[in-house]
Amino acid sequence: MSFTLAIVGRPNVGKSTLFNRLVGKRLALVDDTPGVTRDLREGEARLGDLRFTVIDTAGLEDATDDSLQGRMRRLTERAVDMSDICLFMLDARAGVTPTDQLFAEILRKRSAHVILAANKAEGSAADAGVIEAYGLGLGEPIRMSAEHNEGLNDLYSQLMPLADGFAVRAAAETPATDVAVDDADEDAAAPTPTADKPLQVAVVGRPNAGKSTLINRILGEDRLLTGPEAGITRDAISLTTDWDGTPMRIFDTAGMRKKAKVQEKLEKLSVSDGLRAVKFAEVVVVLLDAEIPFEQQDLRIADLAEREGRAVVVAVNKWDAEENKQEKLRDLRESFERLLPQLRGAPLVTVSALTGRGLDRLHTAILRAYEVWNRRIPTAALNRWLAGMLEQHPPPAPQGRRIKLRYMTQAKTRPPGFVVMCSHPDKMPASYSRYLVNGLREDFDMPGAPIRLHMRGQN
Numbered sequence: 001m002s003f004t005l006a007i008v009g010r011p012n013v014g015k016s017t018l019f020n021r022l023v024g025k026r027l028a029l030v031d032d033t034p035g036v037t038r039d040l041r042e043g044e045a046r047l048g049d050l051r052f053t054v055i056d057t058a059g060l061e062d063a064t065d066d067s068l069q070g071r072m073r074r075l076t077e078r079a080v081d082m083s084d085i086c087l088f089m090l091d092a093r094a095g096v097t098p099t100d101q102l103f104a105e106i107l108r109k110r111s112a113h114v115i116l117a118a119n120k121a122e123g124s125a126a127d128a129g130v131i132e133a134y135g136l137g138l139g140e141p142i143r144m145s146a147e148h149n150e151g152l153n154d155l156y157s158q159l160m161p162l163a164d165g166f167a168v169r170a171a172a173e174t175p176a177t178d179v180a181v182d183d184a185d186e187d188a189a190a191p192t193p194t195a196d197k198p199l200q201v202a203v204v205g206r207p208n209a210g211k212s213t214l215i216n217r218i219l220g221e222d223r224l225l226t227g228p229e230a231g232i233t234r235d236a237i238s239l240t241t242d243w244d245g246t247p248m249r250i251f252d253t254a255g256m257r258k259k260a261k262v263q264e265k266l267e268k269l270s271v272s273d274g275l276r277a278v279k280f281a282e283v284v285v286v287l288l289d290a291e292i293p294f295e296q297q298d299l300r301i302a303d304l305a306e307r308e309g310r311a312v313v314v315a316v317n318k319w320d321a322e323e324n325k326q327e328k329l330r331d332l333r334e335s336f337e338r339l340l341p342q343l344r345g346a347p348l349v350t351v352s353a354l355t356g357r358g359l360d361r362l363h364t365a366i367l368r369a370y371e372v373w374n375r376r377i378p379t380a381a382l383n384r385w386l387a388g389m390l391e392q393h394p395p396p397a398p399q400g401r402r403i404k405l406r407y408m409t410q411a412k413t414r415p416p417g418f419v420v421m422c423s424h425p426d427k428m429p430a431s432y433s434r435y436l437v438n439g440l441r442e443d444f445d446m447p448g449a450p451i452r453l454h455m456r457g458q459n
C-alpha cells in the first residue's frame with residue numbers, strides 16, 4: 001500500500017519535468033478512459049526509499065486561452081480527488097500569478113495535504129518568487145529546480161511524515177478479521193461521519209472493565225455477550241451503529257481480553273489484537289474500572305493509542321457503584337495527569353455502562369476528540385503564534401549559538417502534525433519541543449491531541 005501524489009499547476013511551470021524525474025522509465029499505468037489519457041499521466045515514482053504513484057496533469061499546453069481556465073480547474077479537481085497528496089508547482093521566476101492564486105484556492109478547499117514547490121529556482125533570479133509563494137498560505141514552499149535535480153531532498157522530507165501516516169493506515173487495513181475498512185480518507189476539516197464512513201471507535205481496556213456492557217448499551221440491544229468472566233467473547237468484533245445521530249463503527253477488543261488473562265503475555269499486547277483495534281480506530285476509548293483505575297495494562301494501552309496517533313478519550317466506568325464521587329474524581333484527575341502526561345488534556349468522563357448514565361458525555365467527548373484530531377491551523381496564525389512563543393521563551397543557545405526557529409506549518413492532520421524549520425534541529429532539546437507542543441494544545445484548543453512536531457533543518 002502506498003499513496004498517490006498529484007502534480008498540479010499551470011502549464012509550463014515544470015510539472016512534466018518533475019514527473020519524468022520521479023518516474024524515470026517506470027511509466028507503468030496509463031488510464032485509457034476516454035478524455036483521461038490525454039490529460040492525466042500516471043506513473044510509479046521512486047524517491048529515496050519512498051514508492052508511490054504520481055499523477056501529472058499534463059496536456060494543457062495546447063489549450064486555447066478561452067478554454068484553459070475551465071479545463072484546468074476540472075483537470076486539477078480530478079487529479080486532487082484521485083490523490084492523497086498534491087504537489088502544487090509554480091514558476092518561481094514568474095512569481096505568483098492570478099492563475100496560481102486560483103489553483104491555491106482550489107487546493108485549499110479540496111486537498112488535505114498540499115506540498116508547495118517553487119520551481120525553476122536555480123539561481124537568485126527566483127528569490128522573490130519563492131518568498132511570494134509563502135503568501136499563498138499553503139505552507140513553506142520547496143525551492144526546486146526540476147531540471148537541475150534540486151529540491152528533491154526537501155520534497156522527500158515533506159513526503160516522508162505524510163507517507164508514514166499512510167503506511168500506518170495501510171497496516172491497519174490488512175487485518176486478519178473480517179472487518180471492512182474504508183480507504184484512507186484525509187480531509188482538511190473534520191469530515192462528518194456518514195453511514196458509508198462511520199466514525200471508527202475502539203473500546204479498549206482491561207478484562208471486566210465493562211467494554212461489552214458499554215457497547216451493548218450503545219447499541220441498545222444485546223448483540224454482544226456480557227458476563228462476569230473474562231474472555232467470554234472469542235474474536236475481535238466490530239459493529240456499526242447510529243449513536244445519537246452519529247454513525248459509528250465500534251470495535252470491541254475481545255481478543256485482547258483472552259490474551260490479557262495470561263499475565264506473562266502482557267508484553268505481547270502491543271502487537272496483538274489491542275494494537276489492531278487501536279490502529280483501526282480514529283478515536284480510542286480507554287475504559288477504566290473505577291474501582292481499579294490506571295492499572296499497568298490501562299496505561300500501556302493508553303500509551304499505545306497515543307503513540308499510534310489516535311484521538312483518545314478516557315472513560316471511567318462503574319460510576320454508579322462509586323460512593324464518594326467528588327473525591328474519587330479528584331483522585332482520578334490527579335492520577336491521570338501524573339501517569340499519562342503524554343495525554344495531557346484528553347477528556348476524562350465518568351460513565352455507567354450498566355445504567356447508561358454519562359453516555360451522552362462520552363458521546364460528546366468522542367466527537368470533540370475527533371474534531372481536534374482533524375484540526376487544521378492556518379499557516380499565518382501558526383507563525384504569528386510561533387513569534388509570540390519565541391519571544392516569551394527564546395530557544396536555547398547550545399555552545400553560545402542560538403537555535404533559530406524560522407517558520408512553521410501544519411503538514412498533516414489526523415493527528416495534527418507540524419513542521420518547524422530551524423537551524424540545528426539535532427540540537428533542539430526535547431524540553432523546547434514540549435514547550436511548543438503544550439503551547440499548541442493550549443492556544444489552539446487541542447486538548448489531548450497526540451500532536452506531532454518535527455524539527456527540520458534548512459540549508
Ligand code: GDP
Nearest residue numbers: 011012013014015016017119120145146147148
Ligand atoms: P509543464 O507544462 O508544467 O509540465 O512543464 P514542463 O515540464 O513541460 O516544463 C516547461 C519548460 O520549463 C520546459 O522548457 C522545461 O525544460 C523548463 N523547466 C522545467 N523545470 C525547470 C527548472 O527547474 N528550471 C528551469 N530553468 N526550467 C525548467
Ligand code: GDP
Nearest residue numbers: 207208209210211212213227228318352353354
Ligand atoms: P468486559 O470484559 O470489559 O467486556 O466487561 P463486561 O462488559 O463483560 O463487564 C464485566 C462485569 O462488570 C459484568 O459483571 C458487568 O455487569 C459489570 N459492569 C459493567 N459495567 C458496569 C457498570 O457501569 N456498573 C457496574 N456496577 N457494573 C458494571
